[in-house]
Amino acid sequence: MLRIHFTPDDMARVKVARGPDFLWEITNSVQTLQRTDGERVFGAWRRWVRPRLPQGRRLLSPLLPPYGYSPDFLTPTSGDRPTLQAAIDTLLGTPRPRLRTELTRLATSTRLPRWTRALAEGDADTLARLGDALHAYQAQVLRPHWRHVRADVEADRARRLQSLMDGGTEGLLAGLGPDTRWCPPVLEVTYPVDQHLYLAGRGLVLQPSFFCWPAPTTLADGNLPPVLVHPIHHTAGWASRSVGPTPVAGRDPLGRLLGRTRAELLRAARVGCTTVEAARMLQVTHPAVSQHMNVLRAAGLITTVRTAGRAFHLATAEGRALLTAEDRGAGNRPGDTTRM
Template structure:
């Protein structure tokens, strides 16, 4: 059990991360790739990814075992992490004392390869090798799904912000899911070991993660800036290729079925997130009609759906928002 202790100042400094964190997704996916559980969700991706990985996967897996401790320096909580290159640069600038302490702790529980010794003292060539491995692994295992990963994390973030708006910080914390229990001033979290995290006014960053599995994660060193990484909901067939694979017979592709006022209005409602019930009420259509329209929008990559507490929550993807922005701009031009 992980217990996170809040002060009143901490409750005012809880934030939801603005999007996926490259290094957390890489680290979590390397660990998930080595596990055998979670087949319903990750089995198809594992079958796809394993034969495609070069030495990068083996290099990273030697530092990221599927169970137990993993080094904090691989998932920094400070520095620029807005792009993969920026994240790698931040990783490669890890303080030597952090490298030395983390790798010593990892070596206490497993045998490390020979190149880990120069890495522990900040050897430039070893750090560059690690950086190349991170880049290559992302390209081989995650890049083909990154748009999907980003959309699902965006959807989860929108859901959390709705919880924050409706119930404040305590509503956000109490609505994180069955692995969490808010007992003011302590957030109890399902965790493989007993661990305590006292925030002491530093606040907490909530980081949704596509590949976090099966329980939430935090950094081992409680003195680092506090972050809680938690699993998001995704459909079990997320890695399955789209049926057919080719263009629609009429040549319009997946956007063809989107013509119509109801779907356009539904996409607009999904810009800020809406449930099936809310959409049906606002658009004055039946729940099954909303579900059918959402299915078409989702197949076109314009909407994604997350489920929370038995409710389906629909959020426009970046592509969906771009389409709406284009339509809004065109309408504005036409009014001049």
């Protein structure tokens, strides 16, 4: 059992992550790939992935066994990491003593290959190889599915924020799922080992994760910035649809109606997004996003709320109806989800 101890200050410092975390999704998916449970959710993805695994995966699997301890440095919790490269740069900057301590701990439960000795000493070439392996894994294994990963994680975030608005922080914590129980001032989480996490005024980041399975997880070192990574609901059949052919111009009805960029922005606004998030997702400029959002807003398909200098865009009932019609035309059942 994991027991997370809150103080009154911590109750005011609970945050829900804005979207998927690159390194948590990589590490969780490497572990999930090595397991056999969760067939209904991950079976099709596992069968698609295994023939396509990059060679660099051999560097990742020994560090991320399917059960038990894995090093915290693989999922850094400090610094701004808006891109995979920024996240990997943070990882590669891990101090040598921490590398040695965490890999020594891993070696007590897992037989490690020889090259991990160089990693424990902070060898620059070995660290560079690890960074390359993370890039290759993201590109070949996760990127084809990233649209679904992001959409389902952001949908989960929207549900969490609704719980927060309806029931405050206690409502948010009480609604995290069947593997958690809120017993004020302690959040109890189903966990393979007994662990106590004392927040001590630092607050807690709730990180929804697409590949987290089967129960929430956290960092082993309680002195690191606190985070609780938890499973989400999944769109049914996500794996088969993720790797389907990309709509060709002229065969994407919503794209033909609105234009490809506006159609993608409306899809992003289904669960809500800021201008910055939309620009990053579509790899276009902030002014371009603002211009397209103006058109969608004038058509009554989105609404925009501005707070603290940021614009948050959300699809209106009319916009969601258009997206629902698109889902039906693609043979998807709107709102169809599978619980992990």
